[in-house]
């Protein structure tokens with residue numbers, strides 16, 4: 490399972506500086522010109538934004554605010570059952586609005602007093618080195634658009650529901666926030682592309698799609714699981730493997746296919762020891778060793 494919220498629509502900059510979001514013909518909003526115009530306008534905000542300046546407010550329709558309210562309400566029920574205690578604590582501390590889409594500037598305003606994290610707007614896919622690198626400084630790149638109203642419980646792309654409900658609630662907890670920062674520090678430290686890719690895959694299988702034992706139960710802390718109404722019920726039935734850096738860092742994932750292998754930490758402490766410890770100290774040589782290159 491897990492094919493939701495993983496594919497970024499390409500964003501093309503025109504000669505006149507305007508931007509066009511290239512939705513695939515299979516995208517639920519493809520044939521809706523009003524939605525597409527709004528997507529272009531929101532992408533333009535991100536392209537024009539400069540770090541350190543306030544994020545301009547995106548315009549949403551009442552219908553879109555209603556989608557946020559609906560999905561927030563339904564996900565909260567699922568989270569009570571499936572999310573880790575620390576994620577739920579983060580959500581409680583953060584106190585996101587449940588009746589309307591928050592502006593990213595507002596998310597930063599709620600989050601930064603808690604763990605120092607601030608949001609940055611992203612038009613679409615951010616290059617790996619930028620996306621991960623700025624985590625070390627407490628910045629999180631986020632899309633600003635919301636899914637198409639025709640399918641409130643599905644999005645092919647990471648939308649603001651994924652970015653904020655999935656990630657900000659985790660970033661509001663000190664221990665998860667520390668892990669995000671360590672991933673950023675690791676991405677800054679490594680120089681080779683294979684090492685960067687290894688660091689990003691470990692992130693993918695933990696902070697995006699990680700699950701964790703909590704007493705006798707299996708809970709989720711990964712943003713990709715916790716933001717996906719259609720898929721959150723499925724993770725317990727998937728191929729669950731023990732946390733293993735070498736395996737996580739070398740498992741091929743295809744964002745256009747079902748995500749069916751997940752890795753389980755035995756506790757948050759276990760995650761911090763294995764994955765946090767790895768990000769804290771890894772470099773090109775240690776990763777080459779894990780990849781089987783420079784051993785012996």
Ligand SMILES: [Fe+2]
Nearest residue numbers: 647697712713
């Ligand atoms: Fe994500």
